[in-house]
Amino acid sequence: MSTSTASNNYVADFRVWRGDADGGDLQDFKVEVNEGEVVLDIIHRLQATQASDLAVRWNCKAGKCGSCSAEVNGRPRLMCMTRMSTFERTDVITVTPLRAFPVVRDLVTDVGFNYTKAREIPAFVPPEGVAAGEYRMQQVDVERSQEFRKCIECFLCQDTCHVVRDHEENKAAFAGPRFLMRIAELDMHPLDAAGEAGLDRKRTAQEEHGLGYCNITKCCTEVCPENIKITDNALIPLKERAVDRKYDPLVWLGNKIGRRRTP
Structure with missing residues (x-):
């Protein structure tokens, strides 16, 4: 990895809702962020490194399937189209399931x-x-x-x-x-x-x-x-x-x- 690329990486504070239909809560994580990544990349890294049982729905990662809908800092968004560069490095990024629909588990809702x-x-x-x-x-x-x-x-x-x-x-x-x-x-x-x-x-x-x-x-x-x-x-x-x-x-x-x- 080049020095210039490495200097653009940082560790972000994420709060991700964990739970199911019976209830749940926000959990705090510190996750590495690389240049050019989107929120869905960070959720995948979180699955790979700290929360292997985290449930999330996704498919194309190109903004065309509509699967990775969630609420990021309270706003309904596609996680695959929400660039980390839109946030300050000091921001706490909160990811929660769609509020209007029943929770199945973690970030997956019943639509x-x-x-x-x-x-x-x-x-x-x-x-x-x-x-x-x-x-x-x-x-x-x-x-x-x-x-x-x-x-x-x-x-x-x-x-x-x-x-x-x-x-x-x-x-x-x-x-x-x-x-x-x-x-x-x-x-x-x-x-x-x-x-x-x-x-x-x-x-x-x-x-x-x-x-x-x-x-x-x-x-x-x-x-x-x-x-x-x-x-x-x-x-x-x-x-x-x-x-x-x-x-x-x-x-x-x-x-x-x-x-x-x-x-």
Whole structure:
């Protein structure tokens, strides 16, 4: 190891939550840090040298699988994308599991809530009489959907949303920002034939998936590692369309006339 490289190494103070569903506590560790490393590197070194039974979920280490979600100094982050260089060498780095979900062990949480909500969202409804290979869309419509498709299912937005995080009783009625964004994506899709199939995505977003619980604090956008503008580009437009459908008297009248059958 060269002298210049060695001089960039140091020992950091880490506090890592250890425990399971029955309880736990923060434990203190001193761990070597090398130049260019991220928090996940330090957690791996901690496993290799001092806490071989430390449970942590990870996969790609490239910010694309969303597996290594945790809270670092209280902020929901991907550990593999949180560089140690963003902290002062004298800082104590605290790593805890996602607070909104039940702990399995150590830094691993049960995120099954999110998969339950995913299954509750009705899928894309293909347009009648158009084969899959014949779909045609304007580029602007593709770009709107593509932003939301960047989601890596890290569930950091779900974790930081105070409606989920601070009120366990809301989980039954609230899909959370990740899945309200999914509804918005489908509702914006020019080829989605949900309306023709009798499915009103705006109504179900409001009445079945808890859109009204969201008060657009933008905390979900702030923690998104893919920089998706969840609030501005998905949740607010969905709220606007849901309100128009429900309260605009002209829209209400138009819907009534449209549904009236001629004798």
